Amino acid sequence: MKMFMATLFATLILSVGPAVAAPEDEVKAAFDQFVVAQNAHDVAAVRTLLLDSSGFLWITRGAPIWGRDAAMKRFETLYQGTWKLSPDSSNLKVVMLSDTTAQLFVPIMFNIGPSGQPAPDTPFLMNQTLVKSASGWRIANILPIPLPAPTPAPAK
Numbered sequence: 001m002k003m004f005m006a007t008l009f010a011t012l013i014l015s016v017g018p019a020v021a022a023p024e025d026e027v028k029a030a031f032d033q034f035v036v037a038q039n040a041h042d043v044a045a046v047r048t049l050l051l052d053s054s055g056f057l058w059i060t061r062g063a064p065i066w067g068r069d070a071a072m073k074r075f076e077t078l079y080q081g082t083w084k085l086s087p088d089s090s091n092l093k094v095v096m097l098s099d100t101t102a103q104l105f106v107p108i109m110f111n112i113g114p115s116g117q118p119a120p121d122t123p124f125l126m127n128q129t130l131v132k133s134a135s136g137w138r139i140a141n142i143l144p145i146p147l148p149a150p151t152p153a154p155a156k
Contacts, residue, residue, distance in 0.1 A: 028092065029137075038085050049138060050139050057143075086108065087106045087109075109122070124146050
């Protein structure tokens with residue numbers, strides 16, 4: 001009987017097939033694609049990762065940008081200068097709000113500057129909401145919160 005149960009268990013385990021990625025892993029993968037596309041200044045790739053909706057929201061420099069098309073115009077302008085994202089992936093967190101909605105948080109360093117000018121490191125706390133569509137996870141909003149620059153240690 002023990003041998004029969006062990007064989008049955010092994011057969012069931014092997015017949016299940018390949019593991020399906022957890023939703024959190026799919027959201028992280030979509031964010032990773034976003035970072036790669038942003039750093040490559042790949043307008044087409046970024047466009048596909050943003051939710052095609054007039055309700056898409058990006059807060060940048062304290063101003064709301066509504067809609068994917070408006071966001072893409074702003075990205076295209078920013079890509080003419082220095083624009084680089086460096087997320088702290090070890091502190092990335094995904095919270096599933098439902099089967100089709102996720103909140104992503106990650107500390108991130110931005111290097112943003114006009115063309116030909118130095119681009120300082122600027123720390124942010126990146127928050128995004130992603131929704132699952134028929135074509136995969138899409139970013140529904142980008143809500144970066146700037147952090148104050150670190151205070152230098154006093155000279156002795």
